[in-house]
Amino acid sequence: MENTNEMQVIFDSRSSNESFARVTVASFMTALNPTVEEVSDVKTAVSEAVTNAIIHGYESEIHNISIRCRTEGQTLYLEVRDEGKGIEDIKQAMEPLYTSKPELERSGMGFSFMEAFMDKLEVESSPGMGTVVKMEKTIGKGRRLWTAQSL
Numbered sequence: 001m002e003n004t005n006e007m008q009v010i011f012d013s014r015s016s017n018e019s020f021a022r023v024t025v026a027s028f029m030t031a032l033n034p035t036v037e038e039v040s041d042v043k044t045a046v047s048e049a050v051t052n053a054i055i056h057g058y059e060s061e062i063h064n065i066s067i068r069c070r071t072e073g074q075t076l077y078l079e080v081r082d083e084g085k086g087i088e089d090i091k092q093a094m095e096p097l098y099t100s101k102p103e104l105e106r107s108g109m110g111f112s113f114m115e116a117f118m119d120k121l122e123v124e125s126s127p128g129m130g131t132v133v134k135m136e137k138t139i140g141k142g143r144r145l146w147t148a149q150s151l
Contacts, residue, residue: 005031006070013058013065013082021050021067021080028069029076032139041117042076042137048110049080049133056100057084057131075138078118083130090123 007028011017022043029042046067053065068079087093093100094115099108115121118135125131 004070004072006068008066008068010064010066013054013061013063015051015054017065018047018050018054021065022046025067025069025078029071029139032071032074032076034139038137038139042078045114045117045135045137046078046080048113049078049135052110052133053080053082053084053131057082057086059085074140075136078133078135078137080133080135081130086127086129087123087125087131088127090125094123 005028009021009024011020025046026039026043029039034042050065050067054060057065063083066079066081068077068081070077092098094111095108096112097108111121111123114133114135118137119141120134120136122134123131124134
């Protein structure tokens with residue numbers, strides 16, 4: 001299909017790779033001509049999803065995290081996947097300020113940030129099987145694209 005693009009990256013669940021994940025997705029989305037704010041929003045959402053996989057999914061053990069990105073038209077589709085311990089109660093986990101790791105001084109705002117910065121958020125998880133965080137963001141929504149004819 002024309003006007004689509006896809007990539008996948010798999011990396012170790014080390015906190016040092018969180019910035020790698022952010023920059024990789026930001027680079028991939030440049031073809032959509034995003035604003036600095038749109039890039040920042042996506043980077044924040046990716047950061048939260050990857051950090052959740054590292055801290056909660058794998059409890060700081062080293063395993064794989066995969067990110068799949070796809071663009072279709074002006075929409076960016078993201079999937080951050082781990083094969084960690086999974087989430088018992090997704091609804092509870094998505095509550096603002098809820099954290100299963102208060103001893104680590106986690107704010108419990110990861111899913112709230114993902115929801116705020118992306119157009120759509122969906123979480124699929126099974127205990128013992130891992131978690132997939134799916135997000136979408138349409139780039140340039142509400143922004144007028146200037147062309148030579150519009151001048």
